[in-house]
Amino acid sequence: MRMLPAIPSQAVDQPTNPLHFRAHHATHFNTAGGLVRVWSVPWRRDDSKCGGPEMSLKGRWRIVKMDMWDRDAIDLVEPGFIEFTKDGTGEFGFIAVRGWVDCRSTKRDGRSCVEFSWEGDDEGDQVSGRGWAALTPDGTVEGHLFIHMGDDSRFQAVPFAGAEDRDAP
Structure with missing residues (x-):
């Protein structure tokens, strides 16, 4: 099996919350081609989350x-x-x-x-x-x-x- 080097991620703040950490990293396995590629997924939030404009539970x-x-x-x-x-x-x-x-x-x-x-x-x-x-x-x-x-x-x-x-x- 051929391993590719990790693709560098964009500079983003590393959240300390364990939920953030898992969402921040992903692994892709392509068994057909025998490739394994690991990369960081940029962390994004939008207005549909807890802090949306209509949110007053903050x-x-x-x-x-x-x-x-x-x-x-x-x-x-x-x-x-x-x-x-x-x-x-x-x-x-x-x-x-x-x-x-x-x-x-x-x-x-x-x-x-x-x-x-x-x-x-x-x-x-x-x-x-x-x-x-x-x-x-x-x-x-x-x-x-x-x-x-x-x-x-x-x-x-x-x-x-x-x-x-x-x-x-």
């Missing part, structure tokens, strides 16, 4: 309620949160689960919404899944988080700035 949200777990469990390691950034990524944490999201803006029942896939860890074990989050009329967020081949739960979140008001038991 920011850090405090998870205050989940169907599957009580508040003490949600805040086991740190206060539960979900965060969406303008570049279409984000992260969340609750109990001992930490995840990094790749999201797309959309509408659900006429409301701003994001749908996302995610991967992360749960006490050191690799986990992944999907989810969605939507703004409610009162300015809070409701959503649903799915762990691949595991639990799933609806959640409610408030802006971190107003989270203290709702943190009282």
Whole structure:
């Protein structure tokens, strides 16, 4: 089998999020010709991601309620949160689960919404899944988080700035 040298990539910032890293590199196998070529794919984001013009879910949200777990469990390691950034990524944490999201803006029942896939860890074990989050009329967020081949739960979140008001038991 003949190996071709790697094709140099354009100079781009190397994201630290594991989802970005995987999307940034690709491998092409051409078994018919016996060639293997490895290259970097330029990283691009567009307005259909979390930071699109209609997106108002950007920011850090405090998870205050989940169907599957009580508040003490949600805040086991740190206060539960979900965060969406303008570049279409984000992260969340609750109990001992930490995840990094790749999201797309959309509408659900006429409301701003994001749908996302995610991967992360749960006490050191690799986990992944999907989810969605939507703004409610009162300015809070409701959503649903799915762990691949595991639990799933609806959640409610408030802006971190107003989270203290709702943190009282």
